[in-house]
Amino acid sequence: MTSVVPFHNVAKSGAIVVGSGLAGLTAACQLISHDIPVHLLERSAKPGGNSIKASSGINGAPTKYQPVSDDSFYSDTVASAGKAMSSMTTQREKLISTLTNKSSASISWLVDTKGVDLSKVAQLGGHTHPRTHRGVGQNPPGFAIISTLLKSLKESPLFHLRTACTVTKVLQTGGRVTGVEFTYPDGGKEEIHGPVIFAAGGFAGDAEGMLATYRPDLAGYPSTNDPRPGMQTLLTAVGGQLIDMDMVQVHPTGFIDPEKPLLPLKFLAAEVIRGEGGILLMNGKRFVNELDTREKVTNAIVTMPSNSTYPRQWSVQVVLDEGVYNAAKSHIDFYIWKGLIRKSKIADLDTNALGSIQQYAAVAAGEVPDPFGRAFFANWKLTDPTPQSVVYVGNVTPVLHFTMGGVVINEKSEVLREGEEKIEGLWAAGEITGGVHGGNRLGGSSLLECVVFGRIAGDQCAEYIQKSKPQ
């Protein structure tokens, strides 16, 4: 069954957005702000993608909650991108300056225009300043942002959401993208015509497909991402280029559920736990600056022997005191409720733990320097640890978390062919794109990339539609 919605019925008035994560919803909001109807296609039964699970927050500097002048966001991002900066340097620099320069306006758009609470700011690994925003309430930031944007979109008569339909092809006429083909679970097929914003997410949940192709060495790692295939191939089929496809972020801390320790889909142990002062122990000993980049923390873990081959996992403990617990209470209470963190005493941990925690308490109190170079201890309050001191403990292991690689875009979110020529009628935003983060994404910068480049894509696509309307 193929039913075709004629091009002129959609293109003159509307745009197609593929994917209902933060990038897709942001683009849709922006299109609607220009009075452009949006047809949003989503393969899952429920909207929100991996974005709805985001738990640490979104970066921005300066903002009304982080007013200190902060010029280092750009340089932190370049430093984190690492060696990748040596290729396509100018293009990467433009993407990174767009990301960081528009971060302030993005937070203000979410807070002041959309009404999302992002009033709490924390410092995550690899950042030289606190700049990751989340709300004070119970809802994690991903859920808070996605539910607010969805609610506002659903109030608009211009918003048309179709769930449980998978885009299978991008349609092109004379080098210009003119729509997409999509299928329903019953095998039904349709086309819808118009300019397209692709926001179908990354491929960290595509263990058997794109991950196996680009990073066979990571086969067998558990993942925090929904299991689904990567969609970059739909864009290369119309001329899009790929970049950094082997750059996969392994997050150092996914929870090992004591009830289902070998389940490959893991719950993320949010970076905010370490950001608020928590530490990592292996055999009761600290082994790394917990606020170092994810890559460095992960490398410090995986160079040690693993304790399971499928999934490939290591046994690390994340340990917090009451101060950290109180600062991240909404997160930790949720993890306790899920059985992923337990309230305990230092005496119940590995025999090395007491000495390690005593040393960390002295470091946090400024009595001695940290042997691992950690300089930020946030809300760690325990000054005199004893075997009876209360701690909160969970078992964690590295997990596949984010794919830095994807389709090449420019700072206008246009998808580029070889030679940096744009593909007319096609934009992309969010994790499906590559180049913004280089070799390592900073925590909080993915939600930011969705908002920054999703808004740009929405604006650009709206302008394209308005220009192509008969005068």
Ligand SMILES: Cc1cc2nc3c(=O)[nH]c(=O)nc-3n(C[C@H](O)[C@H](O)[C@H](O)COP(=O)(O)OP(=O)(O)OC[C@H]3O[C@@H](n4cnc5c(N)ncnc54)[C@H](O)[C@@H]3O)c2cc1C
């Ligand atoms: C557990 C977890 C916690 C995280 N925490 C943070 C955080 O605190 N801060 C941060 O910055 N980042 C965080 N991230 C990363 C961040 O959430 C994602 O990178 C980002 O949300 C990706 O957004 P997106 O819109 O590009 O893709 P997604 O949110 O994944 O949305 C893509 C959507 O496209 C749909 N789709 C895919 N293929 C098709 C198709 N063919 N047809 C139709 N629809 C399709 C998918 O079903 C999905 O709904 C986290 C990720 C995870 C998994």
